[in-house]
Amino acid sequence: MSGRTWGVLLVLCGAIFLEGIDIAMLNAALPSIRAELGLTTGELQWVMSAYVLGYGGFMLLGGRAADLFGRRRMFLLPLAVFLAFSGLGGLAGNGWTLVLARFVTGACAAFMTPAGLSVITTGFPAGPHRTKALLVYSGTGGAGFSVGLVVGGLLTAADWRWVFFAPVVLAALILAAGLPLLPRTEEARTQDARAARPRTVRTRTVRTPPTEPAGARPGCGRPPRTHLDLPGALTVTGSILLFVLAVERATHAPPVQTAAALAASLVLLLAFVRIERRSPAPLVRPGIFRTHSLVRANLTGALFTCGFFGFQFVVVLYLRELRGWSAPETGLAMLAMGADAVLAPVLTPRLVRRFGNARVILGGLLLAVLAYAAFLPLGTDRAYAAMFPSLLLIGIAFALAYGPLTIVATDGIAPGEQGLAGGLLHTSFQFGAALGLSATTAAMSLGGPDPLTAYRTALLVPVLSAVLAVAVSPRGRTAPAQAPRSSRPVASSDHAPQQPLARKGTDNG
Numbered sequence: 182m183s184g185r186t187w188g189v190l191l192v193l194c195g196a197i198f199l200e201g202i203d204i205a206m207l208n209a210a211l212p213s214i215r216a217e218l219g220l221t222t223g224e225l226q227w228v229m230s231a232y233v234l235g236y237g238g239f240m241l242l243g244g245r246a247a248d249l250f251g252r253r254r255m256f257l258l259p260l261a262v263f264l265a266f267s268g269l270g271g272l273a274g275n276g277w278t279l280v281l282a283r284f285v286t287g288a289c290a291a292f293m294t295p296a297g298l299s300v301i302t303t304g305f306p307a308g309p310h311r312t313k314a315l316l317v318y319s320g321t322g323g324a325g326f327s328v329g330l331v332v333g334g335l336l337t338a339a340d341w342r343w344v345f346f347a348p349v350v351l352a353a354l355i356l357a358a359g360l361p362l363l364p365r366t367e368e369a370r371t372q373d374a375r376a377a378r379p380r381t382v383r384t385r386t387v388r389t390p391p392t393e394p395a396g397a398r399p400g401c402g403r404p405p406r407t408h409l410d411l412p413g414a415l416t417v418t419g420s421i422l423l424f425v426l427a428v429e430r431a432t433h434a435p436p437v438q439t440a441a442a443l444a445a446s447l448v449l450l451l452a453f454v455r456i457e458r459r460s461p462a463p464l465v466r467p468g469i470f471r472t473h474s475l476v477r478a479n480l481t482g483a484l485f486t487c488g489f490f491g492f493q494f495v496v497v498l499y500l501r502e503l504r505g506w507s508a509p510e511t512g513l514a515m516l517a518m519g520a521d522a523v524l525a526p527v528l529t530p531r532l533v534r535r536f537g538n539a540r541v542i543l544g545g546l547l548l549a550v551l552a553y554a555a556f557l558p559l560g561t562d563r564a565y566a567a568m569f570p571s572l573l574l575i576g577i578a579f580a581l582a583y584g585p586l587t588i589v590a591t592d593g594i595a596p597g598e599q600g601l602a603g604g605l606l607h608t609s610f611q612f613g614a615a616l617g618l619s620a621t622t623a624a625m626s627l628g629g630p631d632p633l634t635a636y637r638t639a640l641l642v643p644v645l646s647a648v649l650a651v652a653v654s655p656r657g658r659t660a661p662a663q664a665p666r667s668s669r670p671v672a673s674s675d676h677a678p679q680q681p682l683a684r685k686g687t688d689n690g
Contacts, residue, residue, distance in 0.1 A: 188362045189304070190314055193297040194321035195355040196260065200290050201325025203267070203348050204232070206333030207283075208493055209512045210341040212501040217341070220276050222498075226622045229494065230425060230615050231280040235287025236294075237611025238418030242409070244295035244604020245464050248597060249409065253363045256296040257356065263289035264352040271345030282345075291607070298603035300363075302591045312530060312588060319584035320525030323576075327519020334512025413456045413464035420449035421612055428619040465605070469598060477655045478590035479605055483613035484653070485546065485582055488646035491617030492553060492575070493518070495625070495639045499559065503632050517569055520576030525584050538585040539655040545581025546654055548574050549647040557640055559633060589655050617642065 207229065215225045247255040263286050270282035301318060305311035336343040427442035457463040470476055493515070500506045500514060532541045552574035590606040591599060621639040628635030 185362065186304075188358075189300065190317070192355060192359045192362050193300060194318055195351075195358070196256070196293055196297050197318060197322040198325035198328075199263075199348060199351050199355060200294070201322040201327075202329035202332065202351070203286070203325075205326045205329025206336065206344040206347065207232075208497050208515075209330060209333030209508050210337040210344045211494075211497060213337050213341040213508065214279070218273075218276050218279070222625065223622060224276050226494070226618050227280050228276070228283060229490075230618050231283040232287035232290075233490070233611045233614040233618070234422055234425060235284040235289075236291045237287075237608050237615060238421050239288045239291035239414065240295060240604045240608035240611060241417060241464050241601070242411075242414035242604075243292035244299070244600040244602070244607075246292060246409065247296035247299050247600035247604075249462075252296040252300050252600070255292050256300075256363065257359055259289040259292035260352055260356050260359070263293070264349050264356065267345050267348045267352065271342040271349075273345075287611075291604075291611075294607050295600045295603040298587070298591075298607075299600040302594075302599040302603065303596050307592070312533065313526075315587055316530050316533075316584040317526045319587055320522055320529075320580070323519060323525055323579060323583070324522035327516060327522045330512040330515045330519060331509075332512075334507070334509035337508035410456070410460050410462060410464035413453055413460060416449045416453040416456060417464070420446045420453060421615070423449065425612075425615045425619050428616060428623060431623050465601065466598065469594070469601065469605075472593060474589050474592065474655055475594065475602060475605065477653060478586050479609040480653045481542065481546070481582075481650050481655065482586050482590070482606055483609040483616070484646045484650035485549065485586075486610045486613035487617035487620070488549060488553060488643035488650070489575070489579065489617070490614040491621035491646070492556075492640070492643040494618055495621055495636055495643075496556075499636050503561065503636070514565060514568070515572060517572035518576045518579070520573055521580030521583065524577060524580035529580055529584055532581070533585055533588075538589050542582050542585045542589070543651065543654050545578040545585075546647060546651045548581065549578040550644065550651065552578060553640065553643040553647055557637060557644070559637055559640070561633060586655075613646075617646065 211225055211228070214220065214228065215222075220228070243255065243259075266282045266285040266289070270279055270286070273279040273282060298318070301314050302311065305314045332347070333344055336347060423442045423446035427439050427446065431439050454467075457465055457467055496515065497511060500511045501508070506514065529541065532544075536544075552571040555574075556568065556571040587603075587606065591602045594602040620642045624639040624642050625635040628638035
């Protein structure tokens with residue numbers, strides 16, 4: 182890979198690192214936030230859920246926007262807004278201001294993530310280069326989570342507001358690096374045209390044929406990129422929001438309210454399906470769900486993150502509030518969950534090459550079941566040595582499942598829909614996270630007034646989620662296809678499919 186290609190990958194990895202560290206640092210600060218702002222457990226859960234709802238609710242819109250408006254634009258602009266609202270969170274004086282700031286930063290991440298992921302899946306040819314880039318990318322997110330656990334504890338010990346101010350600095354650095362490194366749409370188009378043009382062509386200009394729709398790439402067959410399915414985005418976001426709200430309030434709200442929220446969620450979901458079938462440029466093309474590997478990867482991803490986020494929410498409260506551990510002690514204790522930061526780029530690619538993505542994913546899910554089950558016998562004096570194996574196994578499970586799920590979900594998808602495929606997968610990730618947080622909060626309420634019983638009841642949610650993930654996980658030997666040896670990856674932020682360069686200057690098919 183060229184130096185510029187590595188630079189582009191570094192910027193994209195910086196953004197996913199930012200997301201990982203942002204989530205993990207907030208986990209360590211939750212008890213301190215509750216103490217200063219006087220939040221209930223349900224309100225505290227919404228500080229977490231607001232981010233994942235904004236993330237999951239707008240992810241499909243973000244993925245489609247990356248395909249239509251250009252990946253560079255849909256990466257850099259949301260990053261700037263993320264920077265501003267993360268700073269607002271640090272200035273929050275009440276719970277709802279904090280929830281609003283988290284929701285907006287989550288929505289910004291929903292645009293950044295599919296844009297960054299589609300740069301990789303369209304700029305790197307299928308095979309070893311793309312697999313390596315994707316696994317490094319996902320491993321960097323794990324590294325951000327690991328660092329965030331420790332740094333979040335240290336910052337919280339000083340003042341929990343630094344948990345929100347620190348990402349402002351990191352976002353500014355990524356923005357400063359991305360502006361010169363991510364190529365503009367016009368530059369990427371010129372690279373595409375030159376890569377695809379036979380050597381015998383002498384003309385120096387490449388013009389879009391007048392028969393193409395305004396704003397569309399030549400031959401791509403897509404509608405003008407000015408058409409964006411806002412009704413579809415609003416209905417699917419509202420459906421997800423109401424469903425999570427219904428789950429969270431099921432144990433302490435009148436049954437009529439819960440039933441009404443579920444019914445409204447279903448109505449909005451049906452409206453979304455109807456809109457997508459009739460829209461000339463749907464947010465989600467219905468035919469994409471005929472790709473069975475994508476469907477299984479999305480279901481598995483939702484269930485996996487449901488258990489993962491629910492588990493860490495319960496463990497942080499258990500260590501901080503029941504055991505009385507400090508924020509730095511809690512962060513260091515959970516550092517074992519960050520094992521994926523090392524294993525994802527080192528061990529996972531070797532396992533995928535030997536066993537295929539499906540078997541590696543299954544192995545990770547089985548480890549998750551074992552880890553969650555082993556953590557169930559909580560006690561008020563349980564030694565950390567007894568907790569450590571579960572935390573380590575969860576980190577290994579994440580390393581084995583997360584990256585290969587990303588590969589399976591985007592493999593075989595048309596280049597023009599890579600942003601959509603990435604958006605679908607990360608929507609599933611975030612919907613699962615929001616559902617896991619709501620379900621564990623509801624389960625804690627069912628556990629009664631005794632905190633230890635409440636935590637044990639809540640830990641059943643991760644166990645059940647992991648078991649269901651095993652049942653629906655991708656099947657078969659889904660190993661990534663091998664690219665020709667002569668292929669060289671070209672990273673670009675254009676919204677059109679990339680043409681891999683092979684034997685630069687001589688490849689004319």
